[in-house]
Amino acid sequence: MPAGYTSTAAASHGAAISACVLVGSFGLFLVQKPAILSRSAATGGPGRWTSSDSDEHTLDRILMDASMPDNTVILTTMNEAWAAPDSVLDLFLESFRIGEGTRHLLNHLVIISLDRGAFSRCTALHSHCFPLITEGVDFSREAYFMTPGYLKMMWRRIDFLRSVLAMGYNFVFTDADVMWFRDPFPNFHPDADFQIACDHFSGGAEDTRNVPNGGFSFVRSNERSMEFYNFWYSSRNTYPGLHDQDVLSRIKNSSFIRNGGIKMRFLDTDLFGGFCEPSRNLSRVCTMHANCCLGLSSKLNDLRLLLEDWKRYSSLPERLKPLSPPSWSVPQNCSIKSLFHDEDESDFLDEEEEEEEEEEEDHYYSI
């Protein structure tokens, strides 16, 4: 594996503020490019963090290095708790190595680090690491990185992803607690702009009753997807206090989408499953997400079991594989209570937020 990214990161001073303007049917949107932190390679050690003008094109360069010939990248976000040894990151990377035809996809994976701990662990393990912070944040305060508000973090992700689209890259966004067992690309809908995995799949790829999960999506960069991300991002003001996934559930049947604003498809849980609704066939499953799960230790426990299940399946003789029953041993410690409701969503949200306060550090990410 090539050396970590730090060797090419040049540190300098000054805030990188640049904006690009997108004109859409919703008027003008300012897309603020993310400020970029770079760890000075020269200082070595724990690394010195500075915002940097000269790194304005760092993201561009990292995406270019990681991209497939058709400008597609795989993106995930990471904080220190998830990047620590024996935590989520190690299991995530292991899944690519033991999956069928997934190892080469690591060459196209960019790990977006949300704090310095995650960034330094990334550079030790992986070749495409990008450190992300938001403009105007005093990043000298380490506490900030370790205790970011859940909503702020989730919306920052949407904001970041729309800037990736604006740079011309298609992306698979994957939470790091999604285990990759098969190459998903042959199983994506060939002509959709935006496709997303589900906590619950109703059976139809276009059915807006599906319950989407923002932890896994494939988005093609074009006018429609950029406008959609602008619409989604601006809808946070229409539904204050909700995170991106719940806002998506509110807007998925909006006139913007019904009137052809974007071609949206929902992915079958048999292929893109999770603890909410596991895939029913190990011979078809591409990914399994540790969704419907609260608490990092439970998540790690069950992710390890999930990898064991896969290894057991993989070691079967080829002729027996298709006959293998869907014998997941998970969810075990992960909460099995249904985390998706149609009618009483707000009750669930209150409950969820309370639990998040207790364990904020553990899961910034969709559950």
Ligand SMILES: *[C@@H]1O[C@H](CO)[C@@H](O)[C@H](O)[C@H]1NC(C)=O
């Ligand atoms: C979506 O919206 C249309 C028009 O308002 C409505 O007829 C339809 O029932 C809605 N579908 C769902 C699944 O909510």
Ligand SMILES: *[C@@H]1O[C@H](CO)[C@@H](O)[C@H](O)[C@H]1NC(C)=O
């Ligand atoms: C699982 O999928 C494989 C490959 O598509 C198929 O041959 C097999 O019959 C399926 N098994 C079940 C139980 O549906």
Ligand SMILES: *[C@@H]1O[C@H](CO)[C@@H](O)[C@H](O)[C@H]1NC(C)=O
């Ligand atoms: C998982 O659940 C079992 C049984 O409730 C418990 O003994 C164990 O400590 C849990 N493990 C983790 C890592 O949470």
